[in-house]
Structures are given as C-alpha cells and as structure tokens.
Amino acid sequence: MPKIIENLRERILDAAREALAADGWRSLSMRALAQRVGVAPGTIYNYFSDKEEIVATLALADWQDALARMDAVAAAATDLERGLCDLCDELNAFSDAYRPTWQQYEGGSASSYLTRYHRMLREQVARPVRAVTERAGRADLAPLADVLAEALLACSVNADLGTPAMGKLASALAAGAPHTEGGQES
Structure with a gap:
C-alpha cells in the first residue's frame, strides 16, 4: 500500500518557494524538491508536470x-x-x-x-x-x-x-x- 503524506502538494509548493528564494530558478530541480520534501523524485510528478x-x-x-x-x-x-x-x-x-x-x-x-x-x-x-x-x-x-x-x-x-x-x-x-x-x- 502506498504511503500517504498529508498535504504533500502544499509541502512541495512551500519547498519550491523556499528553494526559489534561497537558490533561484536555475538550482530548482524536481530531484532537489523531492529531497527537501522527503519523497522519491517520481512522487513530485504525481502533482506537477515540471x-x-x-x-x-x-x-x-x-x-x-x-x-x-x-x-x-x-x-x-x-x-x-x-x-x-x-x-x-x-x-x-x-x-x-x-x-x-x-x-x-x-x-x-x-x-x-x-x-x-x-x-x-x-x-x-x-x-x-x-x-x-x-x-x-x-x-x-x-x-x-x-x-x-x-x-x-x-x-x-x-x-x-x-x-x-x-x-x-x-x-x-x-x-x-x-x-x-x-x-x-x-
């Protein structure tokens, strides 16, 4: 059974906002976001295409x-x-x-x-x-x-x-x- 993470979409957006503020667009990646949120990189793609x-x-x-x-x-x-x-x-x-x-x-x-x-x-x-x-x-x-x-x-x-x-x-x-x-x- 897949692990359900509460408010994951919001957590991804919060992590992206923090990453943009700290490191800018060029350093923002799906892999880095997944790492910040604590999920597998593929999980991010369940919520956002890119x-x-x-x-x-x-x-x-x-x-x-x-x-x-x-x-x-x-x-x-x-x-x-x-x-x-x-x-x-x-x-x-x-x-x-x-x-x-x-x-x-x-x-x-x-x-x-x-x-x-x-x-x-x-x-x-x-x-x-x-x-x-x-x-x-x-x-x-x-x-x-x-x-x-x-x-x-x-x-x-x-x-x-x-x-x-x-x-x-x-x-x-x-x-x-x-x-x-x-x-x-x-």
Whole structure:
C-alpha cells in the first residue's frame, strides 16, 4: 500500500518557494524538491508536470493575493495620487518577488512573461484602478483605467520607473484633468 503524506502538494509548493528564494530558478530541480520534501523524485510528478508548472502555481497564488490587496487598496482610497501609488507598490512587491526568477528563467524575462499575459493582466489591474478613480471622486478618469493600468504594469516591470513615476502621473492627472460631476466641470 502506498504511503500517504498529508498535504504533500502544499509541502512541495512551500519547498519550491523556499528553494526559489534561497537558490533561484536555475538550482530548482524536481530531484532537489523531492529531497527537501522527503519523497522519491517520481512522487513530485504525481502533482506537477515540471518545475515551470510549480513556479506558475506559486506565481498565480501570489498574483491572486496581490489582486486582493489591490482591491483592498482601492476600497480604502480617497485620494487619486495616493491610491494609484499604493496600487503601484502592490504591483512592485509582486514583480520584485519574481524578478530574479524571471531573469533566470530560460524562457525569457519578466517582460516576456508579462507580454504573454498582458491583456489579462491589464484588465485585472484596471478593475482596482477604476475603483480608485471613483472612490477618489474622479469618476471622470475611469475611462482612462486601461491606460493607467498599462502605466502601472510598466512601472512594475521597469525598476527605474516605479512608484515615483506613478505619483508624478497621478499628480499631473489630478492637476490637469477637469473634475466633472454630472457632466459639468467643477
């Protein structure tokens, strides 16, 4: 009778997260993961087809957590600039956590990874952006949510941009775009 190990899938993911943080993508192997978890290498393949699937599973869970934090930021936002900067901080935290992995990944970089999923990511980021514009009393900027989401994604991928660039953009929007209520400028 095969040995049943409680929560093995979660243990594999935890071990993979630790290995990525400590040693990076290149040193992550199914054999090393099996050794960390205390199972035969073949056992890992009962749960994941390869290390790409393991990392994708981790990244998806972390992305969902980041989206939840962005939704919380949006729900609490009362100021356009602060709200957009806080969204940028959340995106930067996610990107910073995975940047070393993307840089080592033989399939490309953070930008090539994001390019494959770009439209989906932009749509997901645009949702809390719309909420920030509305909560900050700037529903007139909601039509720009996709553009602002694009800027947020660019800031998160390009470390030289980041939150200060988003702050400048939000400040310029707040200062330059007319605030309208009911179609009337105020």
